[in-house]
Amino acid sequence: MVMWKRIRLLFLFVFSSVHCLPEPSPSLLGILVLPLVTQTSATFTIESTTPANGATGVSLNPTITIIMTQAIEPTSLNTNISCSPSCPSLTGGSSNRTITLTPTSALTSGITYTITLNQNIQSTFGLTLGTNTSFSFTTL
Template sequence: MPMWKKIQILSLFVFSALSCLPEPKPSLLGVLVLPLVTQTSSTFTIESTTPSDGATGVSLNPTITIIMTQAIDTTSLNTNISCSPTCPSLSGGSSNRTITLTPASALTAGTTYTITLNQNLQSIFGLTLGTNTSFSFTTL
């Protein structure tokens, strides 16, 4: 039998065998865990804030939003956020990676406020900030 004929038969055999392989199906592990893993980072830090650091002309009744690189352990939230000069009582909480804070009453006009996240704020993966992290904004 000529060599080209052997190669042709071998190629036909390989391609027909490949077409018999089952199609991969998504696993429950990939559906549930993969989105969680891909939305986190290997570090726990502030990703963004609203108002942004250094913002001016901020409303006297702002909603302060802090987005972290990992989901937040809500039990570490209450004692690890401060505002100076003293803000009216901040209420709010967190959902996944987002901390939302709202002052109980209007902030003072023309004042620069600094929000500080304490180094002990923790992600659901057990990572902490490791250092106090702050951002500031100035009201109207």
């Protein structure tokens, strides 16, 4: 008989404790995972360039770096970057938010080059530039 009393008391204690547990709150997983996705803006545009727009005295063999506000869909770069006036071919690619381009031969001294990103370049979030976007620099 004493055993049954103990079991009933234990049973009552356990079930009354369960009722007092707080309701689960929303998971922090979304907060912890989202910063790993590289989207720094609601719009997709150029954040910065090297050389900077309007720079002068740029090396004849520059590494051109374009940082975007969102991660880039690499396949959208294929024919969507141009250089004028007539530049040597540009090689390179993208990694996350960065496009890196290198001329295959030296640029011409004292020329202002314009790099244009076509409006069809796309972020991994599905946004496009929407308009052709350019920046220029002048070589030594």
